[in-house]
Each structure stands twice: as structure tokens, then as C-alpha cells.
Amino acid sequence: MRLNGEIYDGEDREEGEQKLVVGYALTLKKRKSFLQPNFERLARNKGISFVAIDQNRPLSDQGPFDIILHKLLGKEWCEIIEEMGKFDLELKRSHSSSNSTNDCQMDYRQTQPQVIVLDPPDAIQHLYNRQSMLQNVVDLNLSDFHGKVGVPRQMVITEDPLSIPDEVTKAGLKLPLVAKPLVVDGSTKSHELFLVYDQFSLSELEPPLVLQEFVNHGGVLFKIYIVGDAIKVVRRHSLPNVSKCELAKVAGIIPFPRVSSASASADDADLDPGVAELPPQPLLERLAKELRHRLARPSVVQYRHDPRAWDKRCLLCY
Numbered sequence: 001m002r003l004n005g006e007i008y009d010g011e012d013r014e015e016g017e018q019k020l021v022v023g024y025a026l027t028l029k030k031r032k033s034f035l036q037p038n039f040e041r042l043a044r045n046k047g048i049s050f051v052a053i054d055q056n057r058p059l060s061d062q063g064p065f066d067i068i069l070h071k072l073l074g075k076e077w078c079e080i081i082e083e084m085g086k087f088d089l090e091l092k093r094s095h096s097s098s099n100s101t102n103d104c105q106m107d108y109r110q111t112q113p114q115v116i117v118l119d120p121p122d123a124i125q126h127l128y129n130r131q132s133m134l135q136n137v138v139d140l141n142l143s144d145f146h147g148k149v150g151v152p153r154q155m156v157i158t159e160d161p162l163s164i165p166d167e168v169t170k171a172g173l174k175l176p177l178v179a180k181p182l183v184v185d186g187s188t189k190s191h192e193l194f195l196v197y198d199q200f201s202l203s204e205l206e207p208p209l210v211l212q213e214f215v216n217h218g219g220v221l222f223k224i225y226i227v228g229d230a231i232k233v234v235r236r237h238s239l240p241n242v243s244k245c246e247l248a249k250v251a252g253i254i255p256f257p258r259v260s261s262a263s264a265s266a267d268d269a270d271l272d273p274g275v276a277e278l279p280p281q282p283l284l285e286r287l288a289k290e291l292r293h294r295l296a297r298p299s300v301v302q303y304r305h306d307p308r309a310w311d312k313r314c315l316l317c318y
């Protein structure tokens, strides 16, 4: 990694020796979950500091930053970042078309050192639709590669809630079902999910939504994060299995927001080896490669997989 002309070697630094400044633009919620004191301390020890970007002031008056890390959805913010990207591109063009590029490069570096934006807007593909994001997994056809990869049986309901019971019967989906808003736009509401235990209650749901068969998976799931070639798997607690007996006794709709959030980490939990075993690396690598290919241009794949039921040699993504 480039740091004012030096290469970052990943070694710990003496306290106070700053090598990398990361400007961040994140929601308050994300700041709380991401910039934990332990993380900031670890980063500081490695010479990396995090500085909040003030969105009310021009970016050029702030910093200098080596990296800009952002996860904001607003159009205004995207334009600011895009403008930065254009400036950088123009600069590169003027370098390649002129012989006296060094002057230009020097001016630019002096006023605004080269910043790595994670990620530039044109390298981000937002996956808003729960159905289409899973279609990429269906299309992979990884049916016999160190195990299977698939998605739970599901259907999309866009209109009349009163028709849902019939539509579910026609589609042959088995109860209990997980009801999820069709669109995941980062809002709290888009992560409000319901477990539906009986046919009649289905008409109380609010379309547009995805209805998925609930798959028992031992109360543990894996989240797979892919950045370039790096793959990180974490274990999270999840919903417990639903037995036939429970299904016969329980009725209605039960809400369950964010059951597998970062605070539900099961990395250090004492688990049954049957559910704790991680999916094999070759399968993860293949999955990452195929998804990167299918999701086309982005250099960093921002995709969410919650594969489970690995104890049955079946990686389900939802």
C-alpha cells in the first residue's frame, strides 16, 4: 500500500508514528459498529488513524487523507466522490498526453495527495433486490463441487396480500416461511423479517416481499466477506431449528430483526462440531471467483452470503 511514497509493510509501529490517514464517511450506526475502541487501538498501533470527514465542508479543505472509506447512499455524497474520481482521471489523461507531466503530478500531489477511494461509485454495485441477488447464486450451478451451493425455495409477492395463502399453496412452499422485504436499501425496515407459522397469517404480510422456506441449520450460520482475493468467514448465531411439534403448536407471525448481526458472533462459542465446521476453502474460493465474474466490473465484490446447513454438505445462500 502506498503511503506518501513509502510502502506499508503491515508491521506494528511505535505509538504516535503515523503512516496512514483514513478519512471516513459513515452513518452513525456504522461508526458505532465498525469503529470499536479495540479496532481503533489496533489500527493506531499499526500507524493507521481514522478521521471523520465533515460532509458540510469541501473535501479539498480536509485531510490530507491516504484513503477515503465511505458507505453513504446520498446522491450529493456520490457526486462529491465522483468529482474526485474525474479529477484523478483527468490528471492521468494529462499525464499520458503531455511530456511535462511531472510538473502537473507534483502540483496535484502537493495540493491533494493521491487518495484511494474505497470504493469509487462506479466500482460499487448495489444489490437491492433480495430475489435478483440470489439469482446469481442459482445461476452458478455449483451442484457438485466439494458440496452443493443453492438457495432456499422461495417466491416473490408484489401485490394483494389476501392472495398470498393461495399463491403459497400453488407454489408448494412448506411452512414455516421467512418473510423478507423484497428491497434491501440499508433501512431498518428492510431488515425486519418475520417467521410465519400458519397459512392464514400470510395475508397479514405487507408486500412487496420474498417468502422463503425456513431451513433448519442448527442455530449457526457463516457470513462470508469477499474483498478482492481475500475471503473472511465468520460464524454467527442464528435462529434455532423449528421442530414439527413446534410448528403444530405455534401460529401467527413472529418478527425477528437482526438475529445474526455482528453482536451475535459465534466465533468463540462452544458449538457442536457438526454445525461449527467451516465450509471448505476450495468451495469458498470458487464461489468468490464465480460471483466476482457474474457481478461484472467491481474490483471489490460487495455481496452478502449467509450460507448455512453446511453440516449437510449444502451451502445455502440467502
Ligand SMILES: Nc1ncnc2c1ncn2[C@@H]1O[C@H](COP(=O)(O)OP(=O)(O)OP(=O)(O)O)[C@@H](O)[C@H]1O
Pocket: 152, 178, 180, 184, 190, 191, 192, 193, 212, 213, 214, 215, 216, 221, 237, 238, 239, 258, 259, 260, 261, 306, 318
Ligand atoms: N430461509 C431461511 N431459513 C432459516 N433461517 C433464515 C432464512 N433466511 C434468513 N434466516 C435467518 O434470518 C436472518 C436474517 O436473514 P437475512 O440475512 O436474509 O436478512 P438481512 O436483513 O439481510 O440480515 P442481516 O441483518 O444479516 O443483513 C439470518 O441470519 C438467519 O438467522
Ligand SMILES: O=P(O)(O)O[C@H]1[C@H](OP(=O)(O)O)[C@@H](OP(=O)(O)O)[C@@H](O)[C@@H](O)[C@@H]1OP(=O)(O)O
Pocket: 029, 030, 033, 034, 071, 184, 185, 186, 187, 223, 260, 261, 262, 304
Ligand atoms: O451498518 P450498515 O448499514 O453497513 O449495515 C450492514 C451490516 O453492518 P453492521 O454490522 O455494521 O450493522 C451488516 O452486518 P454484518 O456484516 O455485521 O453481518 C449487514 O447486515 C449488511 O446487510 C448491512 O448493510 P445494509 O444492508 O443495511 O446496507
